[in-house]
């Protein structure tokens with residue numbers, strides 16, 4: 312093969328939108344039409360999907376394990392909640408403040424998290440989230456402690472769409488934010504920065520030898536992931552007009568990890584699909600069997616980890632590969 | 643005399659074991675310098691100290707006149723020091739082109755760009771393609787690294803270092819694991835590098851060493867035994883003693 316005949320298109324086309332992706336983003340519209348009475352649940356799914364996307368950026372792409380990602384979610388929720396409870400009820404201003412607050416927390420803590428091995432990282436992230444939980448618990452004057460933060464009043468979105476009782480505005484608001492941030496994340500993972508994160512995950516020891524400042528890159532993505540999580544937390548505070556202490560709980564961090572593994576870490580759609588599968592299963596199973604639903608979720612997780620590597624998205628990839636292979640074989 | 647790379651009393655201990663022992667080495671700019679010595683002599687360790695992969699227990703590393711002892715690996719790379727690893731350290735799930743483009747991105751300073759796709763950074767991509775072409779890797783450019791034979795992967799190892807457009811290149815047994823036929827090609831492409839690139843080569847094949855090098859340093863037990871031109875080294879009785887039984891032909 313020569314330079315003149317070399318085909319660059321596999322690299323050039325890597326970031327093109329696949330028709331299946333476009334179809335995927337019609338799902339929120341379909342869900343709205345099919346389940347008009349479940350908008351609250353659907354809004355939660357969109358918010359959790361965004362939260363999961365933020366973990367996917369740092370874990371799935373950069374390989375930073377975290378058992379305390381709720382720290383940023385909760386920090387953003389309280390930031391947006393406190394802002395709105397103190398008279399600044401503009402939703403987008405709330406998102407911006409939450410994003411900045413969580414990003415700042417992410418940036419500062421990144422220096423603690425980035426030193427050490429995976430086990431150290433698990434413990435440091437866990438510890439930071441625990442400390443934050445206790446601080447929020449203690450500062451009852453500010454956060455309401457275990458009673459939660461109340462008195463959040465939102466002004467209409469863009470000055471036009473007020474948050475209605477049925478949750479229509481809340482739903483479209485959450486979906487729109489999810490889509491925009493998904494789009495931005497998609498650009499990021501296909502950029503040179505995203506490529507260098509993959510390089511770091513695949514072989515961190517080699518990266519400095521090609522001149523890449525590993526810690527700076529990890530610090531940057533950790534900060535971005537924290538901002539994403541903060542925005543997800545803010546969406547929850549704004550759409551439910553309440554912040555419960557459990558936004559910072561260990562359970563939320565652990566469940567998020569579970570969702571990401573279920574969907575397939577290292578794939579942006581894995582994060583979203585994992586959330587849809589998990590929360591739907593949660594909803595259906597807990598309806599059927601309020602006491603033992605966690606048993607079935609646990610069973611599902613074990614099966615996925617053992618038999619469907621890389622979660623739902625991994626299976627999809629393998630199936631489409633197999634189908635593609637067969638098609639080629641027929642020709 | 644202009645030196646590309648120097649060490650001053652460089653030492654490295656692993657626990658109580660001295661892997662590098664008071665090494666003061668001078669590598670002239672533009673040299674084809676070979677570093678030889680028996681297994682376990684500390685050759686790889688010395689490269690690790692030169693590049694900042696390891697921190698020295700004592701001593702200094704001077705790159706093109708600048709003391710870089712305190713600098714991290716990527717900072718030394720930015721100053722023109724690149725290396726290959728004795729055992730491949732590659733990106734198994736990336737394609738060959740992605741790997742090399744990633745390396746070129748870093749050299750061009752666009753590795754942190756987060757908005758435009760990789761493929762839209764034309765200068766980096768074009769340069770990566772040209773480099774793959776020069777190493778005859780174009781036909782596997784879109785294959786994942788893990789799908790290639792070890793010998794081919796070895797070329798990616800070298801491509802990643804060449805992507806740095808180094809002023810000083812450290813090659814740790816570049817042909818190890820490469821079939822003989824291909825290793826000749828490999829050394830041809832190394833020999834074809836611009837003369838102003840300084841090369842330090844670790845290699846066990848004495849034929850290759852004596853064909854390639856204009857300076858040779860001999861490392862034994864972590865310490866420099868001797869150094870000089872190939873003729874001097876070939877006739878040095880101390881070196882003959884170390885390589886007892888091995889033929890040295892100048």
Ligand SMILES: Nc1ncnc2c1ncn2[C@@H]1O[C@H](COP(=O)(O)OP(=O)(O)OP(=O)(O)O)[C@@H](O)[C@H]1O
Nearest residue numbers: 656659661679680681682683684685686687688728
């Ligand atoms: N990280 C380490 N910890 C402990 N000992 C080490 C470490 N790295 C190297 N050594 C020891 O230091 C000595 C020198 O090793 P090194 O790899 O530098 O030798 P070498 O000259 O490159 O050998 P070879 O020709 O086999 O590649 C060996 O005895 C090795 O066991």
Ligand SMILES: [Mg+2]
Nearest residue numbers: 685686687728
């Ligand atoms: Mg070695």
